[in-house]
Amino acid sequence: MRIKDARVIVTSPGRNFVTLKIVTEEGVYGIGDATLNGREKSVVAYLEDHVCPLLIGRDARQIEDIWQLLYRGAYWRRGPVTMRAIAAVDVALWDIKAKSADMPLYQLLGGRSREKVMVYGHANGGDIAETVDAVGQYIDMGYKAIRAQTGIPGVKDAYGVGRGKLFYEPADATLASVTGWDTRKALNTVPKLFEMLRATYGFDHHLLHDGHHRYTPQEAANLGKMLEPYQLFWLEDVTPAENQEAFKLIRQHTVTPLAVGEIFNTIWDCKDLIQNQLIDYIRATIVGAGGVTHLRRIADLASLYQIRTGCHGATDLSPVTMGTALHFDTWVPNFGIQEYMRHSPETDDVFPHDYSFDKGFLICGETPGHGVDINEELAAKYPYDQRQLPIARLEDGTMWNW
Ligand SMILES: O=C(O)C(=O)C[C@H](O)[C@H](O)CO
Numbered sequence: 001m002r003i004k005d006a007r008v009i010v011t012s013p014g015r016n017f018v019t020l021k022i023v024t025e026e027g028v029y030g031i032g033d034a035t036l037n038g039r040e041k042s043v044v045a046y047l048e049d050h051v052c053p054l055l056i057g058r059d060a061r062q063i064e065d066i067w068q069l070l071y072r073g074a075y076w077r078r079g080p081v082t083m084r085a086i087a088a089v090d091v092a093l094w095d096i097k098a099k100s101a102d103m104p105l106y107q108l109l110g111g112r113s114r115e116k117v118m119v120y121g122h123a124n125g126g127d128i129a130e131t132v133d134a135v136g137q138y139i140d141m142g143y144k145a146i147r148a149q150t151g152i153p154g155v156k157d158a159y160g161v162g163r164g165k166l167f168y169e170p171a172d173a174t175l176a177s178v179t180g181w182d183t184r185k186a187l188n189t190v191p192k193l194f195e196m197l198r199a200t201y202g203f204d205h206h207l208l209h210d211g212h213h214r215y216t217p218q219e220a221a222n223l224g225k226m227l228e229p230y231q232l233f234w235l236e237d238v239t240p241a242e243n244q245e246a247f248k249l250i251r252q253h254t255v256t257p258l259a260v261g262e263i264f265n266t267i268w269d270c271k272d273l274i275q276n277q278l279i280d281y282i283r284a285t286i287v288g289a290g291g292v293t294h295l296r297r298i299a300d301l302a303s304l305y306q307i308r309t310g311c312h313g314a315t316d317l318s319p320v321t322m323g324t325a326l327h328f329d330t331w332v333p334n335f336g337i338q339e340y341m342r343h344s345p346e347t348d349d350v351f352p353h354d355y356s357f358d359k360g361f362l363i364c365g366e367t368p369g370h371g372v373d374i375n376e377e378l379a380a381k382y383p384y385d386q387r388q389l390p391i392a393r394l395e396d397g398t399m400w401n402w
């Protein structure tokens with residue numbers, strides 16, 4: 001089963017997506033997501049100039065060897081561009097293998113470990129009252145788990161507050177827009193939000209919160225401690241994780257569960273966090289961390305330490321990643337939760353898929369492969385639209401983590 005063609009499709013049905021399509025001589029094709037929000041064209045060039053030519057003529061069934069070829073063969077390892085390109089190839093090849101076997105992908109991974117996949121939605125509002133209402137709307141839709149983000153008085157465009165009630169789309173400007181940050185003000189606001197949420201809705205639902213890399217370890221420990229009475233499912237990306245040791249300090253001070261990893265690319269980014277049991281959930285996902293082949297290794301390492309998965313699933317991860325993640329989640333023994341930010345109807349039309357939502361759970365379909373396709377004719381109607389992620393600055397102008 002030789003690879004005859006490998007090409008990149010860029011489309012922007014409301015937001016940019018980069019998709020790799022691999023076609024075999026037998027005519028079986030697979031698709032993989034390579035979207036890197038705000039830096040899409042770097043992956044397009046990496047794939048078109050350096051990866052696609054290497055694939056032609058290779059046996060599409062040799063997924064592991066091709067993964068190793070792209071990882072070791074480049075000499076330059078890791079990083080978001082390289083690993084997204086590898087992920088796109090990997091997912092397209094798993095799609096081809098599963099289609100050839102006439103099986104949904106989860107069957108090839110080892111079969112079903114669960115009937116459905118618990119997801120969390122992203123509720124947000126300009127202030128606490130609005131966010132409390134937004135959480136209520138998710139509860140009405142049947143969600144069991146909801147991440148809550150609120151505007152913070154005195155902070156310009158706090159993280160996670162958007163125009164959409166069912167999603168949050170931060171890449172909103174051709175050149176990065178400037179938002180603000182103030183830890184003191186956040187620490188005054190976030191615990192009040194969760195106090196109000198528990199007072200309004202009780203303790204039956206899972207609540208989550210995203211710190212989006214803003215706090216220092218000490219501030220993060222303080223936030224985790226203040227949130228303990230509200231029993232969060234997790235506190236996410238509460239401090240940057242380049243220094244994995246930083247989580248030791250947070251861990252010593254709070255029992256609020258910690259999740260991290262949506263920007264991780266490889267097992268090396270989380271090895272110490274996992275082996276020292278410094279986190280409870282690993283957020284690495286298919287497109288970010290080298291595809292099914294590599295994410296599986298991360299999940300297996302995590303399982304040794306009772307750490308569970310919690311794949312990133314924002315709108316910048318295309319339906320191809322969502323579909324593949326759902327097959328992964330359906331199989332992976334140490335599943336925790338899956339993030340689910342809904343795509344626009346335009347995006348759903350460009351990427352027809354067979355997964356469905358039912359009362360707080362997503363269910364992957366039984367179509368052979370990962371169950372997501374691309375309508376190329378429709379995709380061609382949405383040309384690339386240059387957008388960047390915002391940046392964050394403190395009140396005095398100091399550059400901070402967005
Ligand atoms: O969904 C999340 O948890 C995020 O933190 C979303 C990120 O800001 C987004 O994926 C950036 O492109």
Ligand SMILES: [Mg+2]
Nearest residue numbers: 210236237262
């Ligand atoms: Mg996040």
